[in-house]
Amino acid sequence: MASPSSTPRIVELAAQISSSVTELQERLSAQGIPSPSFAEDSPPDFPADLESLRDSVIDATAELNELLLDPLQLLYRFAAIPNMVGIDAISRYNIAGMVPHGGQISFAEISERTGMDKGLVRRLMRHAMSMRIFREPEPEMVAHTKISKYLSIPYINAWASFEGRDTWPAATRVMDAVEKWPGSEEPNQTAFSLANNTDKPVFEFIGAYPERMMRFGAGMKAVDHVPGHAPELISKDYDWASLGNASIVNVGGGRGQIAIELAQNFENVKLTVQDAAMMVEGAESDVPNQLKGRVEFMKHELFDTQTLEADAYFFRMVFRNWCDKYAIQILKAQIPALRPGAKILIQDACMPEHDSVPLWRERVQRSVDLMLKCYTNGRTRYLDEWKALLAAADERFKLHQVFLPENSLLSILEIHWVQV
Ligand SMILES: C[S@@+](CC[C@H](N)C(=O)[O-])C[C@H]1O[C@@H](n2cnc3c(N)ncnc32)[C@H](O)[C@@H]1O
Numbered sequence: 001m002a003s004p005s006s007t008p009r010i011v012e013l014a015a016q017i018s019s020s021v022t023e024l025q026e027r028l029s030a031q032g033i034p035s036p037s038f039a040e041d042s043p044p045d046f047p048a049d050l051e052s053l054r055d056s057v058i059d060a061t062a063e064l065n066e067l068l069l070d071p072l073q074l075l076y077r078f079a080a081i082p083n084m085v086g087i088d089a090i091s092r093y094n095i096a097g098m099v100p101h102g103g104q105i106s107f108a109e110i111s112e113r114t115g116m117d118k119g120l121v122r123r124l125m126r127h128a129m130s131m132r133i134f135r136e137p138e139p140e141m142v143a144h145t146k147i148s149k150y151l152s153i154p155y156i157n158a159w160a161s162f163e164g165r166d167t168w169p170a171a172t173r174v175m176d177a178v179e180k181w182p183g184s185e186e187p188n189q190t191a192f193s194l195a196n197n198t199d200k201p202v203f204e205f206i207g208a209y210p211e212r213m214m215r216f217g218a219g220m221k222a223v224d225h226v227p228g229h230a231p232e233l234i235s236k237d238y239d240w241a242s243l244g245n246a247s248i249v250n251v252g253g254g255r256g257q258i259a260i261e262l263a264q265n266f267e268n269v270k271l272t273v274q275d276a277a278m279m280v281e282g283a284e285s286d287v288p289n290q291l292k293g294r295v296e297f298m299k300h301e302l303f304d305t306q307t308l309e310a311d312a313y314f315f316r317m318v319f320r321n322w323c324d325k326y327a328i329q330i331l332k333a334q335i336p337a338l339r340p341g342a343k344i345l346i347q348d349a350c351m352p353e354h355d356s357v358p359l360w361r362e363r364v365q366r367s368v369d370l371m372l373k374c375y376t377n378g379r380t381r382y383l384d385e386w387k388a389l390l391a392a393a394d395e396r397f398k399l400h401q402v403f404l405p406e407n408s409l410l411s412i413l414e415i416h417w418v419q420v
Pocket residue numbers: 203251252253254255258274275276279300301302303315316317318
């Protein structure tokens with residue numbers, strides 16, 4: 001038998017894929033879960049307990065696939081510009097929503113309902129089909145695959161539209177912004193600012209356009225489906241019960257989705273959600289009756305002095321949007337309210353070192369990092385950068401523990417406010 005070092009990589013990968021896929025299928029069968037398929041009714045989600053096995057197959061198949069492409073083909077795949085043309089068209093006209101589940105619709109009808117020329121519809125749809133979005137069960141007819149059916153969920157369609165109409169044009173300006181404002185950390189000197197010809201930061205600018213705000217909100221909701229981001233995971237991501245009868249301020253907590261989840265699972269906690277006025281307005285109406293009084297809302301700007309004394313201050317996916325200069329200001333703004341022993345809990349991505357997590361997940365993290373640059377000049381911090389940030393804000397912010405729940409893209413940094 002050849003020694004491992006003499007086995008060609010592609011052969012090694014093929015063997016690894018074969019054994020992992022065999023195990024994966026056995027475990028799916030044991031749980032009575034159908035084998036993955038593009039069929040319309042195939043389940044879109046994968047069981048959580050099989051995630052690491054799936055990770056290894058995804059990475060190995062991608063490596064094998066990429067090894068077999070020549071450099072130009074691989075670059076072409078990663079450049080992937082034409083893909084966005086079709087995704088923009090499909091989401092802009094909500095074509096996935098026109099295709100009946102379990103049924104079909106003609107190119108001609110799509111043409112009629114979108115106002116696009118039938119020949120163009122055919123080109124766009126057949127390009128999308130090459131990405132497994134839709135299928136052509138008989139000539140000139142369109143039916144769903146699992147992927148296109150998923151796109152028919154209204155907020156997933158709105159997210160795709162957000163990518164096509166907001167992110168894509170802004171992403172093309174990242175390097176223009178870098179050249180125009182070298183080293184800038186300002187939230188209004190970004191690719192998004194250039195693409196939209198504005199000097200306002202993204203939240204302020206988008207806030208004036210209800211349609212774009214709706215797309216943005218949908219984008220946020222779609223992020224919940226990214227593995228490791230689901231709001232339901234929050235209860236398992238940290239030992240909330242260990243806080244005892246705690247008051248928690250959820251700073252930048254949006255419309256309270258996470259606070260509600262926590263209050264539902266931990267009777268000991270009481271949460272106040274702080275966010276910009278526009279965000280918290282009317283948010284109490286989403287709080288279930290039995291939680292009223294334990295989840296409350298308060299209009300509060302991130303940079304304003306914290307006025308609530310609490311046991312813990314919880315920031316979820318907030319610091320990523322701010323460069324260090326502003327992140328330090330946000331931390332400093334909490335100080336006047338902090339009692340000794342108060343905890344700051346930051347749930348955000350911690351950039352993995354290369355090769356420390358499955359490559360496909362690392363690619364997601366690094367793509368998100370570049371989009372933060374594009375939108376806000378924010379970024380995904382490495383652990384060392386989080387430590388430096390805390391030290392720069394105040395030496396009394398002491399990093400106590402870092403939790404990285406299995407399969408999560410979000411870490412929890414537990415910081416204690418200590419006397420020195
Ligand atoms: C990426 S979202 C995260 C929302 C929520 N924490 C979650 O995990 O779903 C960032 C939040 O910061 C809020 N935010 C941004 N700038 C703010 C400001 N200047 N004052 C108050 N809140 C702000 C936004 O309204 C938004 O709810």
